Every structure is written in structure tokens, then in C-alpha cells.
Amino acid sequence: MSAESLERQTRSYLSNNVPQIQEHGGFFEIQDVDDESGEVTVAIGGACSGCGIAPMTMNAIKHRLPDDLDDVSKVNVTRAGGPRAAVMPTKTEEMEEMEEYKDYSPPF
Incomplete structure (x- = not known):
């Protein structure tokens, strides 16, 4: 599979399965695709940058994308x-490490 095809699949998956990102004023971008290893790097930003559930969204993408797309082996989120990024509150970074959110499954 080509890098372009893998990027298209990833973009389509995120648009169709995680519409909340764009519906709530956020955005995602595919930063890197390694077609040989199947590793994909996705960045979220915009309104996601200040959102309290961004860590859970990131975690869900990281785990669900490889489960749902055969050609994706690993996801870095x-x-x-850049100019579209907002400053993340320090609390959001702390939330990423909180035990309560390790198994949280957002409704998408």
C-alpha cells in the first residue's frame, strides 16, 4: 500500500468515525505516514487544544485506528x-496521566 493510500484511509476514518473533532471546532492533520511499517502520526488542534476530553480523544484514536484499519499498525497522536494551535491548559496534560482516563471510551 502506498503512503498516499494509507493517508487517505486514515483521513477518511477520522472524518467518518471521529466527527466530533471538526464539529466542535477542532481539526486533525496527518503529520507522517510510514507505508512500510504502517505507522501513522496524527495531530489534533484548534478547539481540541483547550478541550478537557482531548486526552481521551487522543487515546481513543491511538487504540481504535489500528484495530479498525488493517494497514495501520501503530498510531502516534x-x-x-503552528498558528492554528491553542495553548493547552496544564490540567489537560495532568489528565493524560490520571488513572480514571486510562480506560475511558468516548462515544465514537
């Missing part, structure tokens, strides 16, 4: 940088 990060926060987008």
Missing part, C-alpha cells in the same frame, strides 16, 4: 503546533 500529538497536539498540532
Whole structure:
């Protein structure tokens, strides 16, 4: 599978299965695709940057994308940088480590 095809599949999956990102003023971007290993790096930003459930959304993408797309073996999810990125509250970073959110499954 080509990198372009893998990127298209990933973009389509996120648009169709995680519409909340865009519906709530956020965005995602595919930052890197390794077609040989199947590793994909996705960044979320915009309104996601200040959202309290962003860590859970990131975790869900990280785990569900490889389960649902055969050609994806691993997903790295990060926060987008650049002019469209908002500053993440420090509490959000703390939430990523909280035990309560390790098994949280957002409704998508």
C-alpha cells in the first residue's frame, strides 16, 4: 500500500468515525505516514487544544485506528503546533496521566 493510500484511509476514518473533532471546532492533520511499517502520526488542534476530553480523544484514536484499519499498525497522536494551535491548559496534560482516563471510551 502506498503512503498516499494509507493517508487517505486514515483521513477518511477520522472524518467518518471521529466527527466530533471538526464539529466542535477542532481539526486533525496527518503529520507522517510510514507505508512500510504502517505507522501513522496524527495531530489534533484548534478547539481540541483547550478541550478537557482531548486526552481521551487522543487515546481513543491511538487504540481504535489500528484495530479498525488493517494497514495501520501503530498510531502516534500529538497536539498540532503552528498558528492554528491553542495553548493547552496544564490540567489537560495532568489528565493524560490520571488513572480514571486510562480506560475511558468516548462515544465514537
